[in-house]
Amino acid sequence: ETGVTQSPTHLIKTRGQQVTLRCSSQSGHNTVSWYQQALGQGPQFIFQYYREEENGRGNFPPRFSGLQFPNYSSELNVNALELDDSALYLCASSLSAGGLGYTFGSGTRLTVV
Amino acid sequence: GENVEQHPSTLSVQEGDSAVIKCTYSDSASNYFPWYKQELGKGPQLIIDIRSNVGEKKDQRIAVTLNKTAKHFSLHITETQPEDSAVYFCAASYSGAGSYQLTFGKGTKLSVIP
Numbered sequence: 717e718t719g720v721t722q723s724p725t726h727l728i729k730t731r732g733q734q735v736t737l738r739c740s741s742q743s744g745h746n747t748v749s750w751y752q753q754a755l756g757q758g759p760q761f762i763f764q765y766y767r768e769e770e771n772g773r774g775n776f777p778p779r780f781s782g783l784q785f786p787n788y789s790s791e792l793n794v795n796a797l798e799l800d801d802s803a804l805y806l807c808a809s810s811l812s813a814g815g816l817g818y819t820f821g822s823g824t825r826l827t828v829v
Numbered sequence: 830g831e832n833v834e835q836h837p838s839t840l841s842v843q844e845g846d847s848a849v850i851k852c853t854y855s856d857s858a859s860n861y862f863p864w865y866k867q868e869l870g871k872g873p874q875l876i877i878d879i880r881s882n883v884g885e886k887k888d889q890r891i892a893v894t895l896n897k898t899a900k901h902f903s904l905h906i907t908e909t910q911p912e913d914s915a916v917y918f919c920a921a922s923y924s925g926a927g928s929y930q931l932t933f934g935k936g937t938k939l940s941v942i943p
Contacts, residue, residue, distance in 0.1 A: 720872075749930070758835075758918050758933030759873065772930060806872050816861060816924050818931070820872035 720809050720821035728827045729797050737792040737824045741809030745819070748790040750782060753804040753823070765790055794826075802828045831856040833921050835934025842909050843942050850937045852919035853901040861924040862895060862902050863931070867916045876917075877904070880924070909941045 721740045729735050741748050747766045751759035761774035765784035779795040788809070794801055804825050808818040832855040842848050854862075860881035865873035879886045879893045879902065886893050890909075895902040906913055916938050920931040 756936075758833075758920075758935050759931075761930035761932070764930065774930060808872075812924075816922075818863070818875065820865075820874070822870070822872045 720807055720819050722805075722807050722821035722824050724824060725822070726825045726827075728829060731797055731799060731828055733797050734793065734795045735797060735826060737794075737805050737807075737826070739790045739792070739807030739809075739821060741788045741790065741807075742819045745809035745811055746788050747810045747812060748784055748788065749808045749810070749818070750790070750792045751806040751808065752776075753806055755803070759806055762792070797828045799828050802826060831859055831921055831923075831932040833919060833932050833934045835919050835937060837937060838935065839938045839940070841940045841942060844909060844911060846909055848904075848906045848909055848913070848939055848941075850904045850917055850919070850939075851901060852903070852921075852934050853899075854921040854932075855900065856921070856923070857897075857900065858923045859921040861922045862893070863920050864891075864893060864904050865918045865920065865933075867918065867936070873918060906939075909939075911941050911943050914939055914941045 723738045749764040750762040753759040762776050764772040768784045781793045784790045804823040806823045808820045810817045835852045863878035866876045867873045877891050879895050890907045892905040916936045918936045919934045922931045
């Protein structure tokens, strides 16, 4: 059974640019959630996708958007990057909502300069 | 919304001693409480979890207790080993229809001194 894989592992972008992060969920998992983890903090919920539809969103502006594909893989897009967007972005897949049975990927470290 | 407080932020123990990390939550509707271990350069890994209908759960050297009345839960690690050194996060969620997020504490950096 494969785990959750994220790409790229590291990324440096300039303020104002756009970025796309990718996540392949664990085999059989139909729910994908994205979290932002600032340095020294706990992960913060961005949004969740279930069967290709967003079904929950945290306190993040609309410039954070996402997609889930028929194979349950997912993308996180961030437009108009700000310096404060620098963080580790984590993808978690599961068979159900509410955090039950989450499997996290190793994350993408985004640095905005 | 839910708010999770975690203490202490750092914890150093001698190898073989016990470590205890405590969390409180604010939303009485929360019914699922996982604990995650995060090593450097890796994503959080679930180490144990507990649901609100259970007061205590144990898995080898790790145990979690839950006090619903006081809205707090704790992680206990016995016979600590150097490989237990990591950042530990508690979290809470409502695991039911319409639920979608885990709310995390800010983490505890555990150092086990050989």
